[in-house]
Amino acid sequence: MSQPVRILYFAWLRERVGTAEEALALPEGVGTVAALIDWLRARGPGFAAAFAPGGSVRCAVNQDFATPQTTLAPGDEIAFFPPVTGG
Amino acid sequence: MSQPVRILYFAWLRERVGTAEEALALPEGVGTVAALIDWLRARGPGFAAAFAPGGSVRCAVNQDFATPQTTLAPGDEIAFFPPVTGG
Amino acid sequence: MATVRVQAEPFDVGAAMAALGAGRNDIGGIGCFVGTVRDTAGGRKITAMTLEHYPGMTERAMAAIAAEAEARFDLLGCTLIHRIGTLQPGAAIVLVLAAAPHRAAALAATGFLIDWLKTRAPFWKKESFADGAAEWVAAHDADAAAAARWQHG
Amino acid sequence: MATVRVQAEPFDVGAAMAALGAGRNDIGGIGCFVGTVRDTAGGRKITAMTLEHYPGMTERAMAAIAAEAEARFDLLGCTLIHRIGTLQPGAAIVLVLAAAPHRAAALAATGFLIDWLKTRAPFWKKESFADGAAEWVAAHDADAAAAARWQHG
Numbered sequence: 001m002s003q004p005v006r007i008l009y010f011a012w013l014r015e016r017v018g019t020a021e022e023a024l025a026l027p028e029g030v031g032t033v034a035a036l037i038d039w040l041r042a043r044g045p046g047f048a049a050a051f052a053p054g055g056s057v058r059c060a061v062n063q064d065f066a067t068p069q070t071t072l073a074p075g076d077e078i079a080f081f082p083p084v085t086g087g
Numbered sequence: 088m089s090q091p092v093r094i095l096y097f098a099w100l101r102e103r104v105g106t107a108e109e110a111l112a113l114p115e116g117v118g119t120v121a122a123l124i125d126w127l128r129a130r131g132p133g134f135a136a137a138f139a140p141g142g143s144v145r146c147a148v149n150q151d152f153a154t155p156q157t158t159l160a161p162g163d164e165i166a167f168f169p170p171v172t173g174g
Numbered sequence: 175m176a177t178v179r180v181q182a183e184p185f186d187v188g189a190a191m192a193a194l195g196a197g198r199n200d201i202g203g204i205g206c207f208v209g210t211v212r213d214t215a216g217g218r219k220i221t222a223m224t225l226e227h228y229p230g231m232t233e234r235a236m237a238a239i240a241a242e243a244e245a246r247f248d249l250l251g252c253t254l255i256h257r258i259g260t261l262q263p264g265a266a267i268v269l270v271l272a273a274a275p276h277r278a279a280a281l282a283a284t285g286f287l288i289d290w291l292k293t294r295a296p297f298w299k300k301e302s303f304a305d306g307a308a309e310w311v312a313a314h315d316a317d318a319a320a321a322a323r324w325q326h327g
Numbered sequence: 328m329a330t331v332r333v334q335a336e337p338f339d340v341g342a343a344m345a346a347l348g349a350g351r352n353d354i355g356g357i358g359c360f361v362g363t364v365r366d367t368a369g370g371r372k373i374t375a376m377t378l379e380h381y382p383g384m385t386e387r388a389m390a391a392i393a394a395e396a397e398a399r400f401d402l403l404g405c406t407l408i409h410r411i412g413t414l415q416p417g418a419a420i421v422l423v424l425a426a427a428p429h430r431a432a433a434l435a436a437t438g439f440l441i442d443w444l445k446t447r448a449p450f451w452k453k454e455s456f457a458d459g460a461a462e463w464v465a466a467h468d469a470d471a472a473a474a475a476r477w478q479h480g
Contacts (some may be wrong), residue, residue, distance in 0.1 A: 008228070009224055010228055010298060011298035011300070011308045011310055015260075020195060056219065056313075060228070060231055060296070063228075063230055063231035063234050063235075063254045064231075064234075065294075067208070079231065079296075080230060081296060081298065082298060082310065082313070083312075083313035084292070084293065084294070084295060084297055084298060084313065085211055085292075085297065085298050085310075085311040085312070085313055085314075086225065086227070086256060086267075086268070086291060086292060086295050086297025086298070086299065087233050087256075087267070087268050087288055087291045087292030087295070087297070087317075088448055095381070096372065097379060097381055097449070097451060098451035098453070098463055099463045100378055101357070115374055122419075146379070147449070150381075150383055150384035150387050150388075151384075151387075152447075153420075154377070164446050166381060166384065166449075168381065168449060168451065169451060169463065169475055170448070170465075171445070171446065171448060171449050171465055171466065172445075172450065172451050172452045172453060172463075172464040172465070172467075173364055173378065173380070173409060173420075173421070173444060173445060173448050173450025173451070174405035174420070174443040174445030174448070174450070174470075186341060187340055187341045187344055187359075188339060188340045188341035188342075189341075191340055191361065192461055195417065197364065197417035198417070199364070199365065199366035199417040200365055200366065200367070201363050201365065201417075202360045202362065202363060202365045203360060203361065203362050204360070204363070204365065205358075205359070205360055205368065205437075206340075206359035206360070206361070206440065207357070207359070207430060207433070207434060208356065208357045208359070209354060209355065209356050209430065210348065210354050210355060210356065211352070212352065212353060212354065212355045212428065213352035213353065214353070225332070250332070257441070263352035264348065264351070264352040264354075275365065277360060277362065277441060278473070281360060281434070281437065281438050281441075284358075287432050288430060288434075320431070
């Protein structure tokens with residue numbers, strides 16, 4: 001068994017998916033942020049709404065901002081969140 | 088007798104002319120800042136040095152920045168000083 | 175020389191400024207910005223503002239922003255403090271300090287730091303309104319534009 | 328809404344900021360600049376800086392500068408405090424605060440206020456050097472250029 005990835009959700013994304021954090025094994029064939037988003041979207045209506053195409057979800061991998069093309073590996077910390085609004 | 092004018096000197100101008108403040112009747116024919124400077128310059132070497140032509144003396148009349156053309160009247164408060172260096 | 179902090183407690187501007195300048199006499203000026211909670215948004219009354227963040231990444235992002243400012247400007251040090259949790263109108267949210275030999279660098283760095291903090295550090299604001307509603311603040315195009323001023327290359 | 332002060336005593340940045348924001352919740356940001364005495368000038372060691380001013384005109388000029396800032400920027404208030412007398416290296420000389428609904432105005436006004444204060448308020452600095460000499464500071468072309476940025480019309 002390979003190491004799971006940790007997935008974090010923040011702000012309205014957290015509220016929409018209904019969880020702040022989960023751990024799961026990277027699904028077969030999911031090697032990038034874009035592929036993970038496709039996979040999450042198919043999980044249920046909360047996820048589908050949170051990751052609706054054309055939305056403004058941002059992603060960080062191992063605490064650095066990521067793009068849809070960023071590759072994923074077992075053990076990664078992957079975070080999804082809206083555009084930031086601090087300051 | 089008309090009211091005297093009050094003349095103030097600041098910073099290195101004060102040190103060069105040797106006085107911080109004086110009161111005098113506006114001399115005959117002195118109606119502008121430029122004319123007063125010419126008159127002061129003739130008073131002695133300290134004044135001549137302080138008001139040397141091409142120098143950078145600034146003037147205020149009644150606490151507003153003035154130009155060589157600013158007119159003078161009895162009772163005025165006239166100040167001479169170097170370019171400001173506060174802040 | 176950067177100090178970066180995320181905290182629930184209020185911050186003391188005077189103390190932060192004193193800490194930045196402690197023991198050194200080469201500073202000519204300190205630029206500073208304090209962001210505060212306004213009591214209205216889009217014409218509606220706000221009763222509170224709650225700030226969520228991404229622990230771990232927040233500190234990393236703030237340290238990276240401070241390092242970028244120190245690389246771009248002639249700074250002698252900078253301080254970034256951002257509060258989290260629930261704040262009332264009038265409360266201070268964020269403090270930026272930038273110390274430099276001359277004021278131009280101090281003030282430019284202050285603007286840079288707050289612009290990047292608003293667009294590159296993982297904080298999210300939720301506003302609670304007088305009518306009982308609570309809504310996540312949407313990112314402002316103006317903030318993205320302000321941050322984009324500092325792009326180069 | 329402007330506060331203008333000339334004083335020999337040190338100022339308290341936190342207290343001045345609190346006074347500026349007291350009793351109001353419409354401020355989104357406060358920009359601030361603190362100028363301090365550096366311990367060198369032109370490579371020479373400074374032991375003290377003495378500030379002379381023109382009592383009466385100083386306060387008038389500072390009030391006029393504050394009024395100009397309030398006319399040019401969307402401000403909710405501003406504060407100018409300038410110290411006089413003899414100050415040691417590391418000491419604060421001048422404080423500028425500008426409060427606004429949004430940060431862009433607060434920061435722009437802060438820059439404007441310090442640029443104009445340096446070129447339009449009657450203060451003069453004399454530096455005392457470690458070798459016993461004391462010299463009046465010459466006006467900087469850079470300060471005049473910075474102030475000229477704000478000219479219009």
